Amino acid sequence: MQLTVLRADDSITHVAILGRLDIEGVNHIADRFVFTTTTPRKATLVDLSEVTFIASLGMGMLVGAAKSLQRHGTKMVLVAPTDLVQHALVAAGIDHVIPIAASEEDALEMLR
């Protein structure tokens, strides 16, 4: 389970998660993910293209961070999940509260 910061500047925080967002994976990265994404209070892209599995705890981690960002007037976009991960996100209605973009370009457009 890995969390990589791809970009962190005055306008955008862009991170990528790699691996399984099951209970073990969430326990491994949750504190760092929440700190990295919510402390700057910037629009945040979360690349999920290398996430092979997500369970409810992983979705809860994303929702918690998105709620924190929203309280500070900014938002999160999920980027490029695999079909299986996207299916699970949609089944849980995550797409109702956090936008999902097919690409980084689309995600940046959503943030404009």
Place this chain on the structure above:
Amino acid sequence: MHQEIRLKLQNDLRELARVNQLASDFLARESLPEETVYATHLALEEILSNVIRHGYTEAGRHEISVRLRLEAGEVDLVVEDDGREFDPLSAPAVDLDVPLEQRRVGGLGIHLLRKMASEIRYRRVDGRNHLRVRIRPAE
């Protein structure tokens, strides 16, 4: 004709990685659709993590049984535990239409289980929860 594996694990979240690996190896024997494999892993994760995190009020060791069976392309999963009585079918539905600020961070596990399973049955027998979940490939 069916194939099955039976596993036992302790009420310890570190056991989930071992169960996940054994389930992966077992499911790989059949050419199941990847959606079915994913749904099975999700069901295992949600059920077992729920039992281990919420099923026991004291810190003692408990044994949880898992039976995973493949029959005619369908997955039949049975989990038995001696935790407190809990029927996931009785849990209230999650409201997916509330805005982000009202959205709960937790509580999605049972919702996901219901969405991924084609059938869920629950019984309480002799102080044990018996949860049976069938996962059928999407048509």
